[in-house]
Amino acid sequence: MNPVTEPRPVATRVRCIHCGLPVPKGLVEPGSDRQFCCNACRTAWTAINSTGMSEYYALRERLGGDAQPAKSDGGQYEEFSDAGFRARHIQTDPQGIERCELYLEGVHCAACVWLVERTPMVIDGLVESRLDLGRAVVSLAWDPARADLSTIAQTLDHFGYRAHPAGRSSQLRARREADREALIRIAIAGALAGNAMLLAIALYAGMFEGMDEGIRFGFRMLSAALGTASVLWPGRVFFRGALGAIRARTWHLDMPIALALSIGLVAGLVNAIRNSGEIYFDSISLLVFLLLCGRWFQQRGHRTAADALDLLFALTPSAAHVVDDAGTVVEMAIDSVEPGMTVEVRAGEACPVDGVIISGMTTLDESILTGESRPVRAGQGDRLAAGTVNLSAPIRVIAEAVGDKTRLGMVMRDIERHAREHTPVVGQADRLAGWFIACVVMLAGVTFLIWARSGVEAAFAHATALLIVSCPCALALATPLVTAVAIGRAAKMGMLIKGADEFESVVRPGVVLFDKTGTLTIGRFTKLDWIGDRQLESKVAALEAGSMHPIARLLAERDPAREPVQHHVEAVDHRVGLGVVGMVDGHRLAAGSLELMHALGVKPNHDLEQQAEARAKLGHTVVFVAQDGTLAAVAVLGDELRSESASTVDRLRSAGWRVGIVSGDRQDVVDAVADTLGIEPEMAHGGMSPTAKAECVERHKKNSPVVMVGDGVNDASALVRASFGVAVRGGAEASLAAAHAYFLRPDLGLLPDLIRGAGRTVAAIKLCLGVSLGYNVIAAGLAMAGVLSPLVAAVLMPVSSLTVLGLALHARTFEAPESSR
Amino acid sequence: MSVLWIVIPMALLLAAIGVAAFMWTVKTGQMDDLETPATRILFDDDDVTSPDETDAVP
Numbered sequence: 043m044n045p046v047t048e049p050r051p052v053a054t055r056v057r058c059i060h061c062g063l064p065v066p067k068g069l070v071e072p073g074s075d076r077q078f079c080c081n082a083c084r085t086a087w088t089a090i091n092s093t094g095m096s097e098y099y100a101l102r103e104r105l106g107g108d109a110q111p112a113k114s115d116g117g118q119y120e121e122f123s124d125a126g127f128r129a130r131h132i133q134t135d136p137q138g139i140e141r142c143e144l145y146l147e148g149v150h151c152a153a154c155v156w157l158v159e160r161t162p163m164v165i166d167g168l169v170e171s172r173l174d175l176g177r178a179v180v181s182l183a184w185d186p187a188r189a190d191l192s193t194i195a196q197t198l199d200h201f202g203y204r205a206h207p208a209g210r211s212s213q214l215r216a217r218r219e220a221d222r223e224a225l226i227r228i229a230i231a232g233a234l235a236g237n238a239m240l241l242a243i244a245l246y247a248g249m250f251e252g253m254d255e256g257i258r259f260g261f262r263m264l265s266a267a268l269g270t271a272s273v274l275w276p277g278r279v280f281f282r283g284a285l286g287a288i289r290a291r292t293w294h295l296d297m298p299i300a301l302a303l304s305i306g307l308v309a310g311l312v313n314a315i316r317n318s319g320e321i322y323f324d325s326i327s328l329l330v331f332l333l334l335c336g337r338w339f340q341q342r343g344h345r346t347a348a349d350a351l352d353l354l355f356a357l358t359p360s361a362a363h364v365v366d367d368a369g370t371v372v373e374m375a376i377d378s379v380e381p382g383m384t385v386e387v388r389a390g391e392a393c394p395v396d397g398v399i400i401s402g403m404t405t406l407d408e409s410i411l412t413g414e415s416r417p418v419r420a421g422q423g424d425r426l427a428a429g430t431v432n433l434s435a436p437i438r439v440i441a442e443a444v445g446d447k448t449r450l451g452m453v454m455r456d457i458e459r460h461a462r463e464h465t466p467v468v469g470q471a472d473r474l475a476g477w478f479i480a481c482v483v484m485l486a487g488v489t490f491l492i493w494a495r496s497g498v499e500a501a502f503a504h505a506t507a508l509l510i511v512s513c514p515c516a517l518a519l520a521t522p523l524v525t526a527v528a529i530g531r532a533a534k535m536g537m538l539i540k541g542a543d544e545f546e547s548v549v550r551p552g553v554v555l556f557d558k559t560g561t562l563t564i565g566r567f568t569k570l571d572w573i574g575d576r577q578l579e580s581k582v583a584a585l586e587a588g589s590m591h592p593i594a595r596l597l598a599e600r601d602p603a604r605e606p607v608q609h610h611v612e613a614v615d616h617r618v619g620l621g622v623v624g625m626v627d628g629h630r631l632a633a634g635s636l637e638l639m640h641a642l643g644v645k646p647n648h649d650l651e652q653q654a655e656a657r658a659k660l661g662h663t664v665v666f667v668a669q670d671g672t673l674a675a676v677a678v679l680g681d682e683l684r685s686e687s688a689s690t691v692d693r694l695r696s697a698g699w700r701v702g703i704v705s706g707d708r709q710d711v712v713d714a715v716a717d718t719l720g721i722e723p724e725m726a727h728g729g730m731s732p733t734a735k736a737e738c739v740e741r742h743k744k745n746s747p748v749v750m751v752g753d754g755v756n757d758a759s760a761l762v763r764a765s766f767g768v769a770v771r772g773g774a775e776a777s778l779a780a781a782h783a784y785f786l787r788p789d790l791g792l793l794p795d796l797i798r799g800a801g802r803t804v805a806a807i808k809l810c811l812g813v814s815l816g817y818n819v820i821a822a823g824l825a826m827a828g829v830l831s832p833l834v835a836a837v838l839m840p841v842s843s844l845t846v847l848g849l850a851l852h853a854r855t856f857e858a859p860e861s862s863r
Numbered sequence: 864m865s866v867l868w869i870v871i872p873m874a875l876l877l878a879a880i881g882v883a884a885f886m887w888t889v890k891t892g893q894m895d896d897l898e899t900p901a902t903r904i905l906f907d908d909d910d911v912t913s914p915d916e917t918d919a920v921p
Binding site for chain 1: 867868871874875878879881882885886889890894895896897898899902903905906
């Protein structure tokens, strides 16, 4: 047996009883049949079982829901009972029942619906809990005399779902009302169009086979009534849109629509009353119906982007523990905290302000701004930024900047500003609208002149026909429809795309910039390798068992299935910043940095030291191990590359993209990763701050479109500036608001699929636009030639819409790989 | 053909009833979430926190 090259065991992996993911070696409890991959999962499992909800697991199995790790953070949710929060998010109905909507992180399957909707059985006073799985929003209703929102949120958190306010209650209500109104408009327009078409069929039949004059007049008046109702009731949104565009002096697709609708309506009404000439009410009402459908799809698409932006505000802590002059700690809403105040940050909490530590020693997780998840030690005099999570001990901080003035606040502001600017007011169809109006009006004028010789009435009739048939119905339907279908397909593959407006930028290959930590790599420190005497691995684990240092914790991980031996450890001496020394099974063992080895006067081993040096150059952290005064082994720790990173980079390069890295990590580490992935050295940018990343994106953007791929807040500014930003992690993160698309599962391999799908979507949109414009051209030609009867118009219009519909539904945009259902 | 003067208003009335029914479903929130109810039906009867009862609250 060769201990050095022995592969790491895979088959014996222990799986978490709550989420089914592999349990890290250090957390495996020997002999227990309940293993957890993290504390959150343990809490969730315990909470679910102790409340009699254990059927959740059976249900999940039965319904085929995929398991996910619990998202709980063990927060107290005290701010949910805060007066300011209540005013913004909680509604009280006349019966005294309070209602609120919360966004839940981590709901993903039918079994989650079951669990969340059963919480009223656990919490006394909670009368209703309804989960909307699509939006991941739960609507809660409770009796304030018996329950409060903090307790409810805590319980949901214990079940594994972190809760955030879903948005201001007034806003949510307004949006719901708007959605419902839009649906009702579609229904009314549909009914009116259906009936107008029935009447039209009778009238057309009457044209060929003869019809009683009284009935004909009656039918024409009836369809006039239906058509007028359709334009004036559900169709008035287009006039509102057109008026708005005129006031704002821009072009909007509503303008040609409003023009066609009003001309058709007026001409039809005049002809109906005169009882001669053509009427177009069937076409007009059908137009209104189809256009409203297109509008509906479009609104749905914009909704996702707005939702993500709202979540941004749920991220920053909403309350702070302020220490007043008397030394007592009071909880305050974050808006009332001012620079100069002393704030207490307890273990597990995120710091609400930018400031300086005045007392306490602790470890901090600064990943929100740096992207590096390695914990950092901090004590008196050290600065920390808002959003930094305090990991181990309570500290007190003097606030220097609060709210929007903090670094996090400024990043958020930046994202918000950019994201709002990004939401395009003028879409492609709108850009076409101006040309469209000009062409149509010109053609109508030409038609009138051509036919003026054969009489003013005929000229009017033909010009009107042209104006009506060239209403850009299919045009207004094409883009939203293709986009909605494509985005729906992408979501099934695990990618959430906010809108297709930016797809254009990835049609031709440009530059893809990856963040390193958490994007190309897993983002977590793990034990990668053990060079030298393998027997020492479990001894070192025993030696490091008592230490809280993050590196020691990793070394203390052991696999009890493979190493059942219990070691006898004594005389352990932790040397701060160097390592640890102690007696294990009667041997003197030391583990730590090279300095520690020198300090102890350890007999060197050149082979080992050389190997260690090589690994250190790759950006890995090496720990030297000496037994009885001789250097015996080297442990290699590092952040592992994702298994799919290399193949993703290869696929992108073969598709013609230039690949680069922008990272906050040291340049030599970035170089090492770039080398492994085959990325040119000049495209590997290390030591980048969030601002530098954003500048780098801007720089590359001057030459070609830039796709930025990242995670976390530190990439957000770059994501929002990129031609197309992709966040690799879901959940309530700032990158979500900044990115144009994000992955629901951490799989970089989705990126090439996303880029290919985006290109195909753009092609499909262009095809649909072309086809619908083609129909308009044909119809306009027929109208100019004077052979366009209302019957031809009535056939041509739905046929063009149906063609677009068919093309949109069958366009090969995003295609799921065979393996997924 | 004078029967048309009865039949057509009846047809329009029927359509109006249909639209009114749809408007009722929209206004009572039955169209707000089209995804979750499809999963709710999979739970056994005793699993459900009788959402229909809670829905009755105006």
